[in-house]
Amino acid sequence: MRGVLDIPEHLGVLQSAILDALSRVEARFDAQLASDLPPVDEMCRHVERYRGKMLRPTLVALCGAAVREDLGERLGSGDAGVITDDHIAAGAVCEMVHMATLVHDDVLDEAEIRRRGATVNSLRGNEQAVILGDYLIASAYELCSTFDSPIPARIVGRASTVMCAGELLQLHHRENASLDERTYFEILERKTAALIGAACELGALCTLGFDRTDHPAVGAVGRFGRQLGIAFQIQDDLLDLTGEESVVGKSVRKDLEKGKLTYPLIHHLAHADPRERGRTLRLIGSPSRAEDTRALREQLAETGSMDATRDTARRLVDEARIALTPLPEGPGLDMLRLMADAVVERSF
Amino acid sequence: MRGVLDIPEHLGVLQSAILDALSRVEARFDAQLASDLPPVDEMCRHVERYRGKMLRPTLVALCGAAVREDLGERLGSGDAGVITDDHIAAGAVCEMVHMATLVHDDVLDEAEIRRRGATVNSLRGNEQAVILGDYLIASAYELCSTFDSPIPARIVGRASTVMCAGELLQLHHRENASLDERTYFEILERKTAALIGAACELGALCTLGFDRTDHPAVGAVGRFGRQLGIAFQIQDDLLDLTGEESVVGKSVRKDLEKGKLTYPLIHHLAHADPRERGRTLRLIGSPSRAEDTRALREQLAETGSMDATRDTARRLVDEARIALTPLPEGPGLDMLRLMADAVVERSF
Numbered sequence: 001m002r003g004v005l006d007i008p009e010h011l012g013v014l015q016s017a018i019l020d021a022l023s024r025v026e027a028r029f030d031a032q033l034a035s036d037l038p039p040v041d042e043m044c045r046h047v048e049r050y051r052g053k054m055l056r057p058t059l060v061a062l063c064g065a066a067v068r069e070d071l072g073e074r075l076g077s078g079d080a081g082v083i084t085d086d087h088i089a090a091g092a093v094c095e096m097v098h099m100a101t102l103v104h105d106d107v108l109d110e111a112e113i114r115r116r117g118a119t120v121n122s123l124r125g126n127e128q129a130v131i132l133g134d135y136l137i138a139s140a141y142e143l144c145s146t147f148d149s150p151i152p153a154r155i156v157g158r159a160s161t162v163m164c165a166g167e168l169l170q171l172h173h174r175e176n177a178s179l180d181e182r183t184y185f186e187i188l189e190r191k192t193a194a195l196i197g198a199a200c201e202l203g204a205l206c207t208l209g210f211d212r213t214d215h216p217a218v219g220a221v222g223r224f225g226r227q228l229g230i231a232f233q234i235q236d237d238l239l240d241l242t243g244e245e246s247v248v249g250k251s252v253r254k255d256l257e258k259g260k261l262t263y264p265l266i267h268h269l270a271h272a273d274p275r276e277r278g279r280t281l282r283l284i285g286s287p288s289r290a291e292d293t294r295a296l297r298e299q300l301a302e303t304g305s306m307d308a309t310r311d312t313a314r315r316l317v318d319e320a321r322i323a324l325t326p327l328p329e330g331p332g333l334d335m336l337r338l339m340a341d342a343v344v345e346r347s348f
Numbered sequence: 349m350r351g352v353l354d355i356p357e358h359l360g361v362l363q364s365a366i367l368d369a370l371s372r373v374e375a376r377f378d379a380q381l382a383s384d385l386p387p388v389d390e391m392c393r394h395v396e397r398y399r400g401k402m403l404r405p406t407l408v409a410l411c412g413a414a415v416r417e418d419l420g421e422r423l424g425s426g427d428a429g430v431i432t433d434d435h436i437a438a439g440a441v442c443e444m445v446h447m448a449t450l451v452h453d454d455v456l457d458e459a460e461i462r463r464r465g466a467t468v469n470s471l472r473g474n475e476q477a478v479i480l481g482d483y484l485i486a487s488a489y490e491l492c493s494t495f496d497s498p499i500p501a502r503i504v505g506r507a508s509t510v511m512c513a514g515e516l517l518q519l520h521h522r523e524n525a526s527l528d529e530r531t532y533f534e535i536l537e538r539k540t541a542a543l544i545g546a547a548c549e550l551g552a553l554c555t556l557g558f559d560r561t562d563h564p565a566v567g568a569v570g571r572f573g574r575q576l577g578i579a580f581q582i583q584d585d586l587l588d589l590t591g592e593e594s595v596v597g598k599s600v601r602k603d604l605e606k607g608k609l610t611y612p613l614i615h616h617l618a619h620a621d622p623r624e625r626g627r628t629l630r631l632i633g634s635p636s637r638a639e640d641t642r643a644l645r646e647q648l649a650e651t652g653s654m655d656a657t658r659d660t661a662r663r664l665v666d667e668a669r670i671a672l673t674p675l676p677e678g679p680g681l682d683m684l685r686l687m688a689d690a691v692v693e694r695s696f
Binding site for chain 2: 107126132135145161
C-alpha cells in the first residue's frame with residue numbers, strides 16, 4: 001500500500017484516506033503501549049523498528065471503506081469520516097497481535113535481522129523478547145476490550161488461539177521431510193490466514209455494526225483475507241529461498257536452516273528424482289551456505305517448483321478476488337483487487 | 349483451600365460448593381484448551397501437571413459467594429446455585445492467564461522443576477514453552493470474550509498488561525544489588541497482585557452484574573485480593589530461600605541464582621554490616637551450592653530478615669482482612685478471612 005502500488009487516479013482520494021488512517025493507527029498503537037515505567041517504554045521503542053507494511057491495519061481500513069454502498073459519493077463530497085476511530089483501534093489491535101507473533105517467532109527462529117534492524121532477541125536476549133511479545137498481546141486485548149461490544153474481542157481471541165495452534169503444528173512438523181501439501185496449507189490457514197481474515201471482518205463490522213456478523217459482506221471480506229493471507233505467506237516462502245537479505249529486509253533462508261519445509265520445497269521433494277531428493281534433504285536443518293543456496297535454486301528450477309509456487313500464489317489471489325463478489329462496486333472494491341495483485345508481485 | 353485449611357463446621361457447606369466449583373473450573377479449562385489438532389492436545393497435557401492450588405479460581409468463586417447478602421440462607425436451604433457458570437468461566441480464564449505466566453516464567457528462569465514435575469521448557473524446549481504460553485493466554489482471552497459484556501475482557505486485559513510490565517520491571521532490576529523495598533513492592537503489585545485482585549473483582553461482578561463496577565463490595569474484594577497477592581508472593585520468596593524442593597514442589601533458590609532480589613534479601617542487605625553485605629552480594633547470580641545456602645540462612649537470621657519478612661506478610665494479610673469490611677457478615681466473609689490467614693501459614 002504505502003508506495004507499493006501504482007494507484008490509478010480515481011483511487012487517489014481513497015488512498016489518501018487510507019494513508020491518513022495508517023498514521024492514526026501508528027499513533028493509537030504507540031499511545032496504547034506507553035507506560036509509566038521507563039524500562040517498559042524503552043523496550044517498546046524496539047517495536048517501532050519492526051513496523052513494516054501494516055498489511056492488517058490497511059485491510060481493516062480498506063474493508064471498512066469497501067463495504068459502504070455510498071463510498072464513491074462520500075469520497076467525492078470530501079467526507080473524510082469513512083474511516084472511523086473504531087477502524088483505527090481495530091487496526092492497531094491487529095497490528096499488535098501480529099507484532100507479538102513476530103517477536104516470539106524471532107525467538108523461535110533465532111533470527112537476527114528483521115526489517116533491516118537487529119531483532120529484540122538478538123539485542124536484548126530471549127527473556128526480554130518473550131515478555132515484550134506478551135506485553136504486546138496483552139495490550140492488544142486491552143485495547144480490543146474498549147469497544148462497547150464483546151464481538152471484536154471474540155474475533156481477535158479466536159484468531160489468536162488458531163494462530164498459536166498453527167505455530168505448534170508447524171513446530172511439530174519441523175524436520176519432517178515428508179510434510180505434505182495438505183498439512184502445509186493447514187498450517188498456513190491457522191498461522192497466517194486467520195488473523196488477516198479477522199482484520200478484514202473487523203473492518204467490515206466497524207462500519208456495519210458489530211451485531212452484523214451474518215452480513216454477506218462480512219463473510220466475503222473474511223474469505224478474501226484468508227485466501228490473500230495464504231498467498232502472502234507462499235510469496236514469503238518464495239522470498240525466503242530466492243530473495244536477497246538487503247531487499248527482503250529480514251534474515252533469509254532461515255526456513256530451511258530451521259528445518260521448516262515450505263511450498264517450493266514440498267513441491268520439489270514430491271517431483272524430484274531420488275538422487276536429487278536425497279541431495280535436497282541433506283540441506284534441511286543445516287546452516288545455509290552460499291554454494292548450497294545456489295545449488296538448491298537450480299534444483300528447484302529443474303522440477304519447476306518456483307513456477308509452481310508462483311502459480312499457486314496467483315490462483316489463491318484469484319480466489320480472493322472472486323470472494324469479493326458480494327461487495328458493492330466502487331473505489332473500495334477496486335483498491336482491494338489491486339492489493340490482491342500486489343501481494344504476488346512484490347519482491348519484499 | 350483444597351485440604352489446606354482446617355475448616356470449622358459451619359463453613360462445611362460453602363467449602364463443598366467451592367470444591368465442586370473447582371472441579372467445574374478444571375473441566376471448563378480442559379474443554380477450552382481442547383483442539384482438533386493432536387500435537388496441540390498432546391502439549392496441553394503438560395499443563396495438567398502444572399495445576400496447583402487453584403488460588404485464583406477459588407477466589408473468583410469465594411468472592412462471588414461472599415458478596416451475596418443472603419448467602420447464609422441460600423446455603424442453608426441447600427441452594428447449590430450460588431456459584432454460577434459465569435464464575436466457572438471467569439475462574440478458568442484467571443487460571444489460564446496464570447498458567448501462561450508460569451510457563452513463560454519457567455522459560456525466563458530456566459527452571460527445571462515445577463509442581464513436582466519437569467517443566468515444559470526442560471522437557472520440550474523453549475520453543476514449545478513459548479508457544480504453549482501464548483496458546484494459554486489466547487485461550488483465556490477467547491473464553492473471556494464469551495460473556496455478554498466487554499467488562500470481563502477489559503479487566504483481564506488490563507491485569508495482563510500490568511503483569512507484563514511487572515515482569516519487565518523485574519527483569520530490568522535483575523542483578524541490581526541496590527534494589528530498594530519500594531521498587532520491589534512496585535514489581536509485586538504489578539506482577540502478582542493485579543491478577544489476583546482482578547480474580548476477586550470478577551467473582552463479585554459475576555454475582556452482582558458486570559455493570560456494577562462501582563459497587564463497594566467490588567472495590568473491597570479487589571483491594572483484598574491485591575494485598576493478599578503481595579503477601580502470597582512474599583511467602584513464596586521466603587519459601588524460595590528456606591523451603592525444601594520436596595515440600596515446595598518447585599525448584600528453590602532460583603531467585604538468588606537468577607539475580608532476583610527478594611524481600612528477605614533486600615531487608616538483609618539494608619541491615620547487614622559491610623563485610624556481611626559483601627559476602628551475601630557474592631552469592632547473587634551464582635549457582636546455588638548447599639553450603640552457601642546454609643551460610644546465607646545464618647546471615648539472614650543474624651539481621652532478623654526472616655522474621656521481618658514474616659511480619660511484613662502478616663501485616664499485609666491484616667490489611668487484606670480490613671479491606672473486607674464492606675462485605676456482608678456470613679460464611680463467605682469468614683472463609684475469606686481464613687484463606688487470608690492460610691497464605692502466611694503455608695509451607696508450600
